[in-house]
Amino acid sequence: MPSNISGGKKNKNVVSGDLVQRARDGDDEAFGFIVETYRDRLFGLAVGILRNRTAAEDVVQEAFIKAHKNLKSFRGDASIYTWLYRIAVNTAHNHIRRARRAEEVDFEEVAPIIEAAGPNPAEKAANAELGEAIDGAIQGLPPRQREVFILHYFEQMTHREIAEILGVTEGAVKANFFHAVQKLKGALKTYVT
Amino acid sequence: MENKLKIRSCRKRQILLGEYVLGTIGERDRARFERHLARCARCRRDLVETEKTYRLLGNFELAKPGPFLAAKVARAVGREAQAAVPGITGERARADVRRWLRTPAFATVLAAASVAVVATVLYIKVWLPRAPEGVEGPAAGKVASAAKAEKAAEERLPFGPRTPRPEAVPPSETGRPSRETAAAEEPVAEEEGGFAAEAPYAATVPAEADKLATLEARAARPEAAPPAKGRRPSREIAAAGKAAATPPPAKEKGRAFAEGAYPATGAGEPDKLAARAPFMAAALPRDYAVSRGARDEMGRYGRAAANDVERGEFAKAEEKTLVAAEVEGWMDARFEADVERLTGDGAALVDYVTPNGSLMAYFYELSVDEQKTLLSRLRREAEAESAADLLLSY
Numbered sequence: 001m002p003s004n005i006s007g008g009k010k011n012k013n014v015v016s017g018d019l020v021q022r023a024r025d026g027d028d029e030a031f032g033f034i035v036e037t038y039r040d041r042l043f044g045l046a047v048g049i050l051r052n053r054t055a056a057e058d059v060v061q062e063a064f065i066k067a068h069k070n071l072k073s074f075r076g077d078a079s080i081y082t083w084l085y086r087i088a089v090n091t092a093h094n095h096i097r098r099a100r101r102a103e104e105v106d107f108e109e110v111a112p113i114i115e116a117a118g119p120n121p122a123e124k125a126a127n128a129e130l131g132e133a134i135d136g137a138i139q140g141l142p143p144r145q146r147e148v149f150i151l152h153y154f155e156q157m158t159h160r161e162i163a164e165i166l167g168v169t170e171g172a173v174k175a176n177f178f179h180a181v182q183k184l185k186g187a188l189k190t191y192v193t
Numbered sequence: 194m195e196n197k198l199k200i201r202s203c204r205k206r207q208i209l210l211g212e213y214v215l216g217t218i219g220e221r222d223r224a225r226f227e228r229h230l231a232r233c234a235r236c237r238r239d240l241v242e243t244e245k246t247y248r249l250l251g252n253f254e255l256a257k258p259g260p261f262l263a264a265k266v267a268r269a270v271g272r273e274a275q276a277a278v279p280g281i282t283g284e285r286a287r288a289d290v291r292r293w294l295r296t297p298a299f300a301t302v303l304a305a306a307s308v309a310v311v312a313t314v315l316y317i318k319v320w321l322p323r324a325p326e327g328v329e330g331p332a333a334g335k336v337a338s339a340a341k342a343e344k345a346a347e348e349r350l351p352f353g354p355r356t357p358r359p360e361a362v363p364p365s366e367t368g369r370p371s372r373e374t375a376a377a378e379e380p381v382a383e384e385e386g387g388f389a390a391e392a393p394y395a396a397t398v399p400a401e402a403d404k405l406a407t408l409e410a411r412a413a414r415p416e417a418a419p420p421a422k423g424r425r426p427s428r429e430i431a432a433a434g435k436a437a438a439t440p441p442p443a444k445e446k447g448r449a450f451a452e453g454a455y456p457a458t459g460a461g462e463p464d465k466l467a468a469r470a471p472f473m474a475a476a477l478p479r480d481y482a483v484s485r486g487a488r489d490e491m492g493r494y495g496r497a498a499a500n501d502v503e504r505g506e507f508a509k510a511e512e513k514t515l516v517a518a519e520v521e522g523w524m525d526a527r528f529e530a531d532v533e534r535l536t537g538d539g540a541a542l543v544d545y546v547t548p549n550g551s552l553m554a555y556f557y558e559l560s561v562d563e564q565k566t567l568l569s570r571l572r573r574e575a576e577a578e579s580a581a582d583l584l585l586s587y
Contacts, residue, residue: 041260114254
């Protein structure tokens with residue numbers, strides 16, 4: 001069996017049920033902890049969807065406002081992170097729709113979706129070219145495939161969770177992920193030796 | 194045919210490839226996939242390629258936000274929570290009033306009120322002068338009650354012309370009214386809805402720095418005389434009330450969140466702002482009122498208007514809605530004046546910022562140098578979108 005090869009070994013469910021309950025009861029410190037835990041990850045997802053850092057920050061902000069407002073209605077049937085991701089994805093989709101309607105946001109400014117991992121600057125610099133190629137390949141994926149790929153590869157979500165977040169079937173998630181991987185393999189062929 | 198079936202079978206298995214490499218595949222699927230791998234060279238090749246691709250990707254992670262997102266989220270959530278009242282927001286209140294203004298019920302009420310006013314005026318102006326002089330008893334009573342009715346009707350008119358009251362003249366023309374006069378002018382609290390109990394706005398724009406001492410002193414006296422009924426509340430008091438660096442009341446949950454949930458979220462309260470010296474220290478309370486207090490006030494007026502609508506007090510609701518609009522206009526004017534003072538070119542720059550209240554708030558939370566740099570960059574880059582980006586990048 002192959003070793004796990006993924007962008008980030010993330011512990012998704014670091015927020016305990018007790019903490020969520022405290023946040024629901026109006027404990028702002030508890031909600032602050034939830035924000036701290038998921039803020040960067042939601043931002044990564046939002047940049048992946050919107051390819052624009054400013055818009056992504058707006059979306060994260062709006063998503064947490066919505067979460068804070070609706071925390072009482074969160075019944076705990078789903079995990080808190082699934083719930084937050086769903087809010088963020090919906091908010092990002094709404095943002096795109098609004099921007100298209102108003103024709104006001106310049107989506108030509110494409111921000112990088114990924115960055116080199118690790119603290120070593122020399123290593124990061126060495127990976128710059130490869131990073132651009134991978135970023136270009138991910139950016140080139142159709143929106144749905146990109147979302148599924150980010151959620152599965154980088155966020156370590158299961159297909160079922162992704163299906164719940166995106167409101168599609170598990171089969172659709174599997175198919176989208178498969179196609180995304182095939183396209184990435186094609187785009188990065190020259191780097192795969 | 195056999196070849197086609199094999200390809201289809203491979204395709205079906207390949208869908209599991211990504212999960213298999215990531216190690217997120219289920220036990221049953223893994224066993225099935227490994228059985229397939231054992232007899233399919235094509236899929237084994239594919240597996241090796243996928244692993245290599247994943248190794249490449251493994252050196253990268255999703256983009257990270259800038260250092261200020263934490264503070265922005267905390268502020269935004271705090272502000273929202275502070276402005277939220279169950280079920281009703283300022284915008285919704287205004288929408289309710291606007292909707293009501295379009296209903297037949299409003300037309301009926303307006304028509305009835307107009308008929309009543311016309312009838313009263315006719316009664317006083319036409320019928321009464323015809324009454325013989327020296328009439329006493331019940332007729333004299335009618336004269337007195339008609340005069341009273343006229344006055345009352347005039348006071349009830351939501352949109353009608355009003356005799357300007359001497360105390361409504363802006364202080365910039367008359368000088369600052371004494372504390373006693375101001376206290377006497379303050380409106381009486383409207384018991385229902387607790388509207389006037391909240392820090393209100395005056396009809397005039399605070400302009401001189403010397404007002405601040407008085408205002409702060411007044412704000413520091415929560416036991417001061419309650420506002421007088423029927424009058425628009427004092428805006429200066431709101432500004433000073435917001436400015437007083439007292440801890441927020443327990444009900445202001447949102448602000449408590451912004452302060453408490455995150456360490457060092459940056460400037461967000463008057464004392465923190467003072468440390469960063471935005472604009473000029475003396476003007477700080479006003480600036481704070483412009484940025485956050487004023488918007489809070491708008492929200493309060495909107496909510497109070499919604500309460501009035503629910504109680505059927507539409508004239509009051511309309512008046513409060515108008516006040517909210519007036520406050521908004523005042524904020525824009527104030528901002529323009531400040532930018533003008535900093536750059537000598539206010540009007541050309543404010544349009545980039547004023548349409549967005551939260552951007553205005555951010556501006557007032559910058560230091561003077563940051564404000565100047567921002568304005569000069571705005572002038573150079575002169576695009577509304579980039580203005581928003583610039584402002585939020587601080």
